[in-house]
Amino acid sequence: MKNVTAYINNKALLHNLDVIKTHVPNSKIIAVVKANAYGHGLINVAKTLESKVDAFAVARIGEAISLKEHNINKPVVLLEGFYNEDEVKIIAQNGFMTAVHDIEQVQMLQKAKLEGLKVKAFMKIDIGMHRLGANPEDVLNIKTQLENCINVEQPIGLISHLSVADTPSEYDYNNEQINYFLDVAKTFKGDLCLANSAGILNWPLSHTDYVRPGIIMYGISPFEGKVGHDHGLMPVMSLKSSLIAIRHVKKGAKIGYGAAFIAPCDTTIGIVAAGYGDGYPRTAPNGTPVYINGRIVPTAGHVCMDMLFVDLGNDAKDKVGDEAVLWGDELPVEIIAKYCNTIPYELVCRVMPRVDISYFG
Numbered sequence: 001m002k003n004v005t006a007y008i009n010n011k012a013l014l015h016n017l018d019v020i021k022t023h024v025p026n027s028k029i030i031a032v033v034k035a036n037a038y039g040h041g042l043i044n045v046a047k048t049l050e051s052k053v054d055a056f057a058v059a060r061i062g063e064a065i066s067l068k069e070h071n072i073n074k075p076v077v078l079l080e081g082f083y084n085e086d087e088v089k090i091i092a093q094n095g096f097m098t099a100v101h102d103i104e105q106v107q108m109l110q111k112a113k114l115e116g117l118k119v120k121a122f123m124k125i126d127i128g129m130h131r132l133g134a135n136p137e138d139v140l141n142i143k144t145q146l147e148n149c150i151n152v153e154q155p156i157g158l159i160s161h162l163s164v165a166d167t168p169s170e171y172d173y174n175n176e177q178i179n180y181f182l183d184v185a186k187t188f189k190g191d192l193c194l195a196n197s198a199g200i201l202n203w204p205l206s207h208t209d210y211v212r213p214g215i216i217m218y219g220i221s222p223f224e225g226k227v228g229h230d231h232g233l234m235p236v237m238s239l240k241s242s243l244i245a246i247r248h249v250k251k252g253a254k255i256g257y258g259a260a261f262i263a264p265c266d267t268t269i270g271i272v273a274a275g276y277g278d279g280y281p282r283t284a285p286n287g288t289p290v291y292i293n294g295r296i297v298p299t300a301g302h303v304c305m306d307m308l309f310v311d312l313g314n315d316a317k318d319k320v321g322d323e324a325v326l327w328g329d330e331l332p333v334e335i336i337a338k339y340c341n342t343i344p345y346e347l348v349c350r351v352m353p354r355v356d357i358s359y360f361g
């Protein structure tokens with residue numbers, strides 16, 4: 001009997017990268033592998049993709065160092081930059097590339113003692129997300145300071161992030177962001193980097209020198225109401241466990257903590273060894289689909305830390321040890337996310353460390 005296992009299909013990862021390349025034949029690819037490659041295992045994903053991409057992107061310097069320690073030699077981009085001068089030194093020594101999003105980071109670059117090493121920088125501007133990046137009125141000042149900074153390699157690049165590329169109803173706001181980016185870009189000699197997954201699929205004008213696919217590499221759609229297959233992508237992660245008990249219950253039986261499910265008729269309840277302690281969301285309501293023995297069965301009652309209940313039906317033939325697919329090829333994670341009122345990004349990211357990861361393909 002298997003514990004909860006996340007099966008990672010490396011062939012699907014490579015397939016998805018090929019699909020991405022058909023959308024952006026003229027752009028270089030920065031594969032986004034932050035948050036343990038969206039829960040898929042940082043080093044496995046990086047090794048699988050290394051020969052096919054131009055760079056990797058992470059959010060934390062520890063993730064970049066980990067790539068380096070595992071002999072990944074492609075450039076690594078720090079999407080949020082750095083927080084002190086020591087980190088600037090680490091960036092320069094390792095040849096990482098970094099976003100620079102405000103004047104404090106510029107000052108750290110100016111003060112750092114790099115003994116002749118240079119930092120490869122993308123200046124980050126805010127084009128409408130209002131998260132990180134220079135405000136329009138500060139762009140010129142920050143740009144000039146970066147161009148005059150002895151510790152910065154020239155020419156500097158330009159980077160930003162779309163906030164509504166996954167929201168088709170925000171057509172105008174999205175175009176405004178892209179046009180503003182391209183406008184500022186006219187004054188930059190370095191590389192431009194804008195599109196995320198949704199930009200790659202839906203907004204050709206955002207396909208600049210570099211693109212930054214994340215979620216679509218993992219075979220997941222960034223758009224609400226769509227799944228990876230709709231874009232020709234293959235899911236990379238399948239989260240599976242097994243039935244560890246089968247119980248026959250009478251109509252009216254109160255199932256689980258808080259009696260959150262009451263059997264509407266005599267039925268068979270299966271206990272699956274997967275719970276929120278593994279990363280399966282407790283917010284999954286009654287009726288969330290689980291795939292067992294070739295069919296979808298609904299969850300019943302509150303998800304527990306280590307287990308969840310499924311209603312197998314009165315005449316169920318399922319046995320202890322049978323496989324339960326929580327999401328994967330047969331059951332898109334996008335569907336589970338919808339039931340749980342969240343996005344698939346969150347579900348794959350929060351697979352817990354105790355879950356075994358098994359790579360194939």
Ligand SMILES: *Cc1c(COP(=O)(O)O)cnc(C)c1O
Pocket residue numbers: 032034079160161195196197198212213214215216222
């Ligand atoms: C996470 C992230 C991405 C990747 O986004 P996806 O929607 O997963 O493609 C790209 N750029 C930045 C700045 C990010 O933080």
